Amino acid sequence: MGVSLKDIAERAGVSLATVSNVVNGYRPVGEHTRRRVQQAIDELGYSPNLSARHLRRGRTGLIALAIPELNNPYFAELAEIAIREAAGHGYTLVMENTAADRQAELLLLDGSRRHTIDGLIFSPVRIGRDEVLARTADSPLVLIGEGVYDVPHDHIAIDNVAASHAAIQHLVAIGRRRIAFIGAASGDRQSAHLRMRGYREALTSAGLPFRPELVARTDEFSRREGMRTMRDLLASADPPDAVFAYNDLIAIGALRALAEAGCRVPEDVAVVGIDDIEEGRFSSPTLTTIAPDKEEIGRLAVRRLVARIEGTEVAASLTVQTPFRLIRRESTGTPGS
Amino acid sequence: MGVSLKDIAERAGVSLATVSNVVNGYRPVGEHTRRRVQQAIDELGYSPNLSARHLRRGRTGLIALAIPELNNPYFAELAEIAIREAAGHGYTLVMENTAADRQAELLLLDGSRRHTIDGLIFSPVRIGRDEVLARTADSPLVLIGEGVYDVPHDHIAIDNVAASHAAIQHLVAIGRRRIAFIGAASGDRQSAHLRMRGYREALTSAGLPFRPELVARTDEFSRREGMRTMRDLLASADPPDAVFAYNDLIAIGALRALAEAGCRVPEDVAVVGIDDIEEGRFSSPTLTTIAPDKEEIGRLAVRRLVARIEGTEVAASLTVQTPFRLIRRESTGTPGS
DNA sequence: CACCACCCGTATAACGTTATAGAGGCACGG
DNA sequence: CCGTGCCTCTATAACGTTATACGGGTGGTG
Numbered sequence: 001m002g003v004s005l006k007d008i009a010e011r012a013g014v015s016l017a018t019v020s021n022v023v024n025g026y027r028p029v030g031e032h033t034r035r036r037v038q039q040a041i042d043e044l045g046y047s048p049n050l051s052a053r054h055l056r057r058g059r060t061g062l063i064a065l066a067i068p069e070l071n072n073p074y075f076a077e078l079a080e081i082a083i084r085e086a087a088g089h090g091y092t093l094v095m096e097n098t099a100a101d102r103q104a105e106l107l108l109l110d111g112s113r114r115h116t117i118d119g120l121i122f123s124p125v126r127i128g129r130d131e132v133l134a135r136t137a138d139s140p141l142v143l144i145g146e147g148v149y150d151v152p153h154d155h156i157a158i159d160n161v162a163a164s165h166a167a168i169q170h171l172v173a174i175g176r177r178r179i180a181f182i183g184a185a186s187g188d189r190q191s192a193h194l195r196m197r198g199y200r201e202a203l204t205s206a207g208l209p210f211r212p213e214l215v216a217r218t219d220e221f222s223r224r225e226g227m228r229t230m231r232d233l234l235a236s237a238d239p240p241d242a243v244f245a246y247n248d249l250i251a252i253g254a255l256r257a258l259a260e261a262g263c264r265v266p267e268d269v270a271v272v273g274i275d276d277i278e279e280g281r282f283s284s285p286t287l288t289t290i291a292p293d294k295e296e297i298g299r300l301a302v303r304r305l306v307a308r309i310e311g312t313e314v315a316a317s318l319t320v321q322t323p324f325r326l327i328r329r330e331s332t333g334t335p336g337s
Numbered sequence: 338m339g340v341s342l343k344d345i346a347e348r349a350g351v352s353l354a355t356v357s358n359v360v361n362g363y364r365p366v367g368e369h370t371r372r373r374v375q376q377a378i379d380e381l382g383y384s385p386n387l388s389a390r391h392l393r394r395g396r397t398g399l400i401a402l403a404i405p406e407l408n409n410p411y412f413a414e415l416a417e418i419a420i421r422e423a424a425g426h427g428y429t430l431v432m433e434n435t436a437a438d439r440q441a442e443l444l445l446l447d448g449s450r451r452h453t454i455d456g457l458i459f460s461p462v463r464i465g466r467d468e469v470l471a472r473t474a475d476s477p478l479v480l481i482g483e484g485v486y487d488v489p490h491d492h493i494a495i496d497n498v499a500a501s502h503a504a505i506q507h508l509v510a511i512g513r514r515r516i517a518f519i520g521a522a523s524g525d526r527q528s529a530h531l532r533m534r535g536y537r538e539a540l541t542s543a544g545l546p547f548r549p550e551l552v553a554r555t556d557e558f559s560r561r562e563g564m565r566t567m568r569d570l571l572a573s574a575d576p577p578d579a580v581f582a583y584n585d586l587i588a589i590g591a592l593r594a595l596a597e598a599g600c601r602v603p604e605d606v607a608v609v610g611i612d613d614i615e616e617g618r619f620s621s622p623t624l625t626t627i628a629p630d631k632e633e634i635g636r637l638a639v640r641r642l643v644a645r646i647e648g649t650e651v652a653a654s655l656t657v658q659t660p661f662r663l664i665r666r667e668s669t670g671t672p673g674s
Numbered sequence: 675c676a677c678c679a680c681c682c683g684t685a686t687a688a689c690g691t692t693a694t695a696g697a698g699g700c701a702c703g704g
Numbered sequence: 705c706c707g708t709g710c711c712t713c714t715a716t717a718a719c720g721t722t723a724t725a726c727g728g729g730t731g732g733t734g
Contacts, residue, residue, distance in 0.1 A: 002452060004720055015684045020722060030682060045473075049452045051397055052720035054388040055689050062429075070417040071615065073410065080407040083432060092399075092453065094431050095420060115339060115386045116429065136382075223619045252619055259621040278408065282560045282589055284596040284621050341690055352714045357692060367712060389690035392719050677734080684727075690719105697714075704707085 003046045012040040023048060059118045063091050063305055066108050066122045068100040072221070072249060073277040074294075075123070078144075081298030082121065089306045091118070100220065102126035102188070110135050119305045126188045140308035142301050147190025154304045155319040158292045160191055164198025165205075166326050167244050167272045167290055172206045174332055176242035176270055179203065180214040182229050182254060183221060183246020195246055195274070214240055221246055226253020234261050241269060242332075248273035248280050248289055255283060255331065271331040285330035296322045340383045349377040360385060396455045400428050400642060403445050403459045405437040409558070409586060410614040411631070412460070415481075418635030419458065426643045428455070437557065439463035439525065447472050456642045463525045477645035479638050484527025491641045492656040495629045497528055501535025502542075503663050504581050504609045504627055509543045511669055513579035513607055516540065517551040519566050519591060520558060520583020532583055532611070551577055558583055563590020571598050578606060579669075585610035585617050585626055592620060592668065608668040622667030629661045 008019045014033055021027045022037040029037070040046075054060045065082050067075040079095055086093040094117070098104040105127050113120070119140040124132070124147060132151045135141070146157040171179050181199045185192035196215070203210050213236060216229035226245060230253065233239055245251035251273030255265060263269050265285050273280060273289045280287030300320060306312075328334060345356045351370055358364045359374040366374070377383075391397045402419050404412040416432055423430040431454070435441040442464050450457070456477040461469070461484060469488045472478070483494040508516050518536045522529035533552070540547050550573060553566035563582060567590065570576055582588035588610030592602060600606050602622050610617060610626045617624030637657060643649075665671060 002720090006720080016720090017685075017722080018683060021683090024722080026722080028682075033683080047451050049392070049720050051388050051392040051452075052689090053722075055386070055392050055691085055719090056721045056723085058689075060388055070413055070420070071410070073408070073413070076407055076410070076413045079432075080434060083407070083434060092431050094429050095416075097417060097420060114384050115388075223615065227619065252616075256619045256621060278560065279589075279616055282564065282593045284593060339690090342692095343690080353690090354692080354715075355713060358713090361692080363692080365712080370713080386690050389719090390692075392689090392721085393691045393693085395719075675734105677732105679730105679732085681730080682728095685725090687722105687724080689721085692718090694717085695715090698712090700709105700711085702708085702710100704705105 002049060003044045004049065005046075007044055008037065008040045008046050011044060012036045059309070060116060061091055062094055062117045063119045063121065063302070063309075064094050064096050064108075064113055064117045066096040066098055066105075066120060068098050068123060068125045070095060070097055072247075073279055074247065074249075074275040077277065078294050078298050081295055082302050085299045085302040086306075089302065091302075091306060093302075098125070100125045106131060109141075110137050114139075118309045121301045121305055124190075128188065128190060140305055142305045142308075144297060144301050145191055146194050149319070152317045154301075154308070154317050156297055156301050156304070156322060157320075158297075158324045159321050160194035161198035161201065163274060163290045163292075163324050164195045164244070165202040166324070167274070168199055168202035168206065170288070170326055170328070170332060171242045171244065171270055171272060172202075172208070174266075174270060177208060178211070178214060178238070178240045179208070179242040179244060180216065180233055180240035181244050181246075182216040182218065182226060182233075183250050184215050184217045185246075186217065192246060199244060213238075218246070218250065221250055223249050223253035223256070226250030227257045228253070230254035230257035231261070234258070234263065239269075243269060243271045245271065245273045248275040248277045248287060251287055251289070251331075252279060252283055255285070255287065265331050266333045270333070276327060280329070288329045288332040289327050290324050291327050292324045293322045339386060340381045341386065342383075344381055345374065345377045345383050348381060349373045396646070397453060398428055399431055399454045400456045400458065400639070400646075401431050401433050401445075401450055401454045403433040403435055403442075403457060405435050405460060405462045407432060407434055409584075410616055411584065411586075411612040414614065415631050415635050418632055419639050422636045422639040423643075426639065428639075428643060430639075435462070437462040443468060446478075447474050451476075455646045458638045458642055461527075465525065465527060477642055479642045479645075481634060481638050482528055483531050486656070489654045491638075491645070491654050493634055493638050493641070493659060494656075495634075495661045496658050497531035498535035498538065500611060500627045500629075500661050501532045501581070502539040503661070504611070505536055505539035505543065507625070507663055507665070507669060508579045508581065508607055508609060509539075509545070511603075511607060514545060515548070515551060515575070515577045516545070516579040516581060517553065517570055517577035518581050518583075519553040519555065519563060519570075520587050521552050521554045522583075523554065529583060536581055550575075555583070555587065558587055560586050560590035560593070563587030564594045565590070567591035567594035568598070571595070571600065576606075580606060580608045582608065582610045585612040585614045585624060588624055588626070588668075589616060589620055592622070592624065602668050603670045607670065613664060617666070625666045625669040626664050627661050628664050630659045633659045 005016050005019045009016045021029050083093045121142045123145045141153045143155045146160045184196050200210050218225035251271050276289045276291030342353050342356045346353045358366050420430045458479045460482045478490045480492045483497045521533050555562035580591050588608050613626045613628030
């Protein structure tokens with residue numbers, strides 16, 4: 001069915017290798033023959049068979065982006081950026097959904113795609129340093145998001161502890177004293193621990209007490225869980241006057257619970273999230289958030305992975321902390337008002 | 338680097354072909370040798386090289402899902418379903434973002450992935466029947482979303498006209514008379530025309546006049562545009578008492594504009610969208626919407642594509658209309674209140 | 675004029691699979 | 705005892721590329 005190099009070669013009256021060289025520009029080809037070959041290519045509508053190319057080259061041209069949930073707009077936005085960047089480097093990006101499942105993460109880390117992909121960009125949730133070190137697959141790995149350190153792989157993340165500090169400081173600055181944290185998690189969710197640590201440290205440095213009853217644990221980082229836990233907090237003996245949420249989705253769930261309970265935001269309860277998803281710019285009230293530089297994270301992750309795959313980058317593994325900034329919106333009171 | 342069939346064959350003391358047969362189960366293999374081969378596979382940790390397999394089989398194992406925007410939660414949710422379904426059939430799904438750009442759509446439809454993918458699931462925005470008919474690529478194509486008809490390809494969509502009817506009927510039923518439509522579009526956006534037609538027809542059958550000044554055109558189907566156009570409508574001489582939006586994103590933008598203007602929803606203005614994205618279940622107010630069966634659309638699209646690829650399905654092309662239902666939420670007043 | 679260097683092009687061997695044709699052994703019926 | 709057929713297994717030819725080694729001209733140089 002397809003037009004192959006052979007067809008082009010016959011038509012142009014040259015050898016296979018020459019056509020290949022015209023296509024790849026790997027070796028110089030004389031002006032005259034190049035013309036003829038190019039013309040044959042155009043006429044027959046040739047495009048290379050990637051399976052064959054990849055077989056020969058030992059690469060597949062595919063890279064995977066493994067994220068815990070596609071439905072989380074943060075990851076959808078990140079994926080869009082990564083797909084674009086990958087295409088720019090001649091790679092196709094495939095998405096892998098780990099659903100924040102430990103088994104799925106282990107499988108992916110170490111093999112399920114072993115011969116399918118040239119490299120992996122991975123946002124781990126459930127696994128840590130030991131599991132990453134135990135990996136046997138030999139394709140390059142770039143980690144995104146915090147939680148795993150001191151491993152021989154490139155790593156791109158924001159400083160979660162510092163981000164939490166910024167959020168809490170902002171809430172303190174607008175006069176809040178009883179600041180809750182929604183999104184603490186059980187054992188293996190590393191980044192939840194880091195954001196929690198930042199929360200706790202920032203409270204201390206602001207001279208505020210840490211109150212365990214103001215920390216809400218969630219099973220997942222979803223709107224639903226944000227709503228559920230916010231309701232619980234409101235029903236407690238001494239409800240908070242501010243909420244710092246693990247991410248924007250939880251924050252939006254919290255906003256919903258607050259609206260249902262008839263609480264005014266930010267007057268009664270102020271809310272801050274992390275991620276700066278588009279949704280938070282249009283919610284009522286709009287959501288104050290810590291905005292990571294998604295563009296930078298997505299592009300950098302792809303670039304470093306590609307560099308490793310192609311052997312351009314041989315330096316030791318690198319950890320990059322990308323910048324973030326606080327974006328004030330209505331949920332903590334706009335600067336003007 | 339990789340372990341190949343050859344390595345397994347040597348270790349197990351059998352031929353290449355036998356190992357291949359054990360792996361694929363294509364031909365029966367004796368119990369004894371099967372054991373030995375399987376053991377060798379386990380010991381050496383073999384996994385097949387997909388590039389080679391695909392080259393040989395003439396298929397890549399990749400299918401593409403081309404959508405206008407990954408950032409639109411509707412498509413993100415659909416993508417997640419399709420990825421899962423594809424994996425279940427042994428295919429890897431790659432996402433293609435057309436950004437609702439005509440050139441990008443044409444390119445994709447007809448070649449950019451010609452040798453990369455076995456089939457394409459396509460949600461066209463800018464192209465119509467003629468362009469689809471002019472396609473030269475020979476891989477199967479499944480269309481999703483409305484707008485292109487009478488082409489020799491499977492096609493899965495909801496009935497946009499009927500969906501619009503349902504939305505308008507609901508608004509009429511709760512007593513609205515001045516119903517606006519946000520999301521009309523210029524020339525080539527087929528589904529916008531269909532939803533607009535349903536809007537117009539439903540008005541007529543409800544005995545309401547069609548008022549051009551209540552139709553708002555948007556450049557894209559985004560929250561931002563929903564907000565902008567809603568503002569314009571509110572500023573007009575005789576603002577609407579209800580809004581039917583092309584999709585939930587626009588509806589959410591409209592909700593935001595209404596909130597900023599101090600309008601009560603649904604008392605002053607009721608709002609209905611289409612898509613049933615998660616976001617609309619947590620917005621304030623929650624959003625009444627027409628819910629397509631995304632699970633069905635995503636799964637069916639993949640299944641039919643795979644059937645075409647593998648030649649299982651040889652029947653003439655089929656158009657399937659998947660069900661939808663109206664979900665009443667706060668933005669049109671809950672049934673109880 | 676012989677030699678080397680160079681440029682442009684060719685022939686060919688991989689890459690790891692799978693499908694096809696066929697070889698060897700064994701049982702069975704004639 | 706031989707042909708026939710089945711059941712396992714093997715040898716091998718593709719699939720479409722790219723990389724390597726090589727050949728045949730041309731021009732410059734000693």
